Amino acid sequence: MPAREKLIVALDLPDAAAAVRLAERLKGHAGLFKVGSELFAAEGPVLARYLAGSGERVFLDLKFHDIPNTVRAAAREAAGIGVAMFDVHALGGRKMMEAALEGAREGGGKARPLVLAVTVLTSLASADLDELGVAGTTEDAGVRMAKLAQSAGLDGVIASAREARAIRRACGPRFLIVTPGIRPAGAPSHDQSRTMTPRDAVAAGADYLVVGRSITAAPDPAAAAEAIVKEMEAAGSPRETTA
Ligand code: C5P
Secondary structure (H helix, E strand, O other), rough: OHHHHEEEEEEOOHHHHHHHHHHHHOOOOEOOOOOOOEHHHHHOOHHHHHHHHHHEEEEEEEOOOOOHHHHHHHHHHHHHHHHOEEEHHHHOOOOHHHHHHHHHHHHHHHHHHEEEEEEEOOOOOOOHHHOOOOOHHHHHHHHHHHHHHOOOOOEEEEEOOHHHHHHHHHOOOOOOEEEEOEEEOOOOOOOOOOOOOOOOOHHHHEEEEEEOOHHHHHOHHHHHHHHHHHHHOOOOOOOOOOO
């Protein structure tokens, strides 16, 4: 799969009109558009449905975390929108992840969306895990949750690129690793504390890269996306996966 197909642009914008304008400028320059909680809380499923209906691949990033029955129903609705992937928190446990997969099958049929698990949020450090009573470092916990997600049948994880190598080692070549917190060399890190360049993230084993402000806040978003694709290509041929 070409590197461009593995670039996910986070449409973190306050309203659907602005998001549609940006998606139109980026058409053909990225593989997927990510609709997250901000846009979903403001506009509901309208934008995701519109983008999916116009042939775009959409990552619905709502990070479901609830009892299995509720997550199953939410997953069914997400799949019904026609998104290409959505996510849940691994901390919801095995039964909840299995329920998410069932919901995805019910709502999406043969073309079910990919179901991914958030391992450890990139905003958390090992000290935060300690405070929460979660054993080990962020990498230990990230690998543990990735293995659990894999054994529950999920397609992959959202994780820090810094944990990608260890997750790849533990979960093998076909398990998808999606990494946010990406910054092109020399770009401002904003509020992200543990960033990686596109080239290093791909080299570490990431399949998909989530990029927000480095593209959305650029004067020419399409050019910024292309520059990131070039950096991804510089890491060598992107990994071939089942996706
Ligand atoms: O602007 P930036 O590139 O930092 O955007 C990253 C995107 O990835 C945001 O939409 C953010 O919500 C999301 N994300 C993240 N860290 C995670 C999971 C998702 O930054 N662990």
